[in-house]
Amino acid sequence: MANFCFTDAISEADVAIFPVDIISFLKNDKINFFNDWIAMVSKYDLPIWIYAAGDFGFSSEIFNVTTFRLGGFKSKLNTSTNIIPSFINDPYKEVLKNDFFLLPKKEQPNIGFVGNANGSFLKICKEFVLYAKRNLINILKKSPEDYHPFYPSGWKRFKLLQKIVNESKIESNFIFRKKYRAQGKNAGSKEDTTLEFFNNIQNNLYVFCLRGNGNFSVRFYEALIMGRIPVLVDTDVKLPLENIIDWKQHCLIVSENSIIEDLIYFHESKTQEELKEIQKKNRKLVLEKLNRIDYFIQISNEYLRNK
Structure with missing residues (x-):
């Protein structure tokens, strides 16, 4: 695609994306893996994007992490949270x-x-x-x-x-x-x-x-x-x-x-x-x-x- 491309070299990336739903991942007792991944990526001074599926979402307080989620309470969401629309077929x-x-x-x-x-x-x-x-x-x-x-x-x-x-x-x-x-x-x-x-x-x-x-x-x-x-x-x-x-x-x-x-x-x-x-x-x-x-x-x- 003209607007996005993947790279195998993290040093060439503009942003690091955690590729699976963070809630499902962490429910499988993978918190240590996730924290180690965040620490590794943070060495490259890259913004990090994560996605939280489902009705209730997930909030992160890690300074370089932006969360994409379907909803939440506006008065409680931090500035590094992006609401993602429901993608509807016509x-x-x-x-x-x-x-x-x-x-x-x-x-x-x-x-x-x-x-x-x-x-x-x-x-x-x-x-x-x-x-x-x-x-x-x-x-x-x-x-x-x-x-x-x-x-x-x-x-x-x-x-x-x-x-x-x-x-x-x-x-x-x-x-x-x-x-x-x-x-x-x-x-x-x-x-x-x-x-x-x-x-x-x-x-x-x-x-x-x-x-x-x-x-x-x-x-x-x-x-x-x-x-x-x-x-x-x-x-x-x-x-x-x-x-x-x-x-x-x-x-x-x-x-x-x-x-x-x-x-x-x-x-x-x-x-x-x-x-x-x-x-x-x-x-x-x-x-x-x-x-x-x-x-x-x-x-x-x-x-x-x-x-």
């Missing part, structure tokens, strides 16, 4: 088999959602049991994953979506699932539910986005690549490339308490042409900056500017 090509098109502005904001949203007491109890079990296992096994406080995302989604449903000034198009990925009886095939999911995004100007187990939303990036406008509930979220991308030009970031008012105000304050321009910019953003290759080109360019 649903128009892969699932819907049609072309991107612009939605006109309606009199009322129309917002869509398909997914796990369950407001039962049993649901929140199950989420807490799973949370407690995971934390216990992490403590016993001394997991390197970051600690996340309890957040019942399925229950939270239900409560916030119901607030929107009850607002007469908003057109809501929601399909509530009791389990992730429509698992369960009478949910339909995976192909059918996937098509239903992306059709819902395609047919609504706005898309409701709230974190899952980890403090990030894959749906956020799915809405962007489809040229729709994410309505992201702010749970101390950090987004990718915040020093490069003006995210206020691409999405609506709201608090749990202000989602109704903010959505109505945003919609009323934008002209038809402005909303169409946002749709075009959002799709272009993913296709040109937030895909697997171009994201790291942005990172590399930033590194070279600061070198």
Whole structure:
């Protein structure tokens, strides 16, 4: 590739990359190997990149180490942490088999959602049991994953979506699932539910986005690549490339308490042409900056500017 190349000689490298998920690696009791590798690479005065997969991520305090992770809490992440987007294949090509098109502005904001949203007491109890079990296992096994406080995302989604449903000034198009990925009886095939999911995004100007187990939303990036406008509930979220991308030009970031008012105000304050321009910019953003290759080109360019 023109932008990146590998070298066998560390003396010729611009950056040293630890080539596997750091959390899985350290869970296998490889901390001594990792520390020895860091010490060896540090002799060459190279920046070091590591990747933390999964919902919860990993924080490093080593001065020359930059961590790439999917999410985390913005107020707690250090300056050497980069948020990596969820890399999404184009649903128009892969699932819907049609072309991107612009939605006109309606009199009322129309917002869509398909997914796990369950407001039962049993649901929140199950989420807490799973949370407690995971934390216990992490403590016993001394997991390197970051600690996340309890957040019942399925229950939270239900409560916030119901607030929107009850607002007469908003057109809501929601399909509530009791389990992730429509698992369960009478949910339909995976192909059918996937098509239903992306059709819902395609047919609504706005898309409701709230974190899952980890403090990030894959749906956020799915809405962007489809040229729709994410309505992201702010749970101390950090987004990718915040020093490069003006995210206020691409999405609506709201608090749990202000989602109704903010959505109505945003919609009323934008002209038809402005909303169409946002749709075009959002799709272009993913296709040109937030895909697997171009994201790291942005990172590399930033590194070279600061070198």
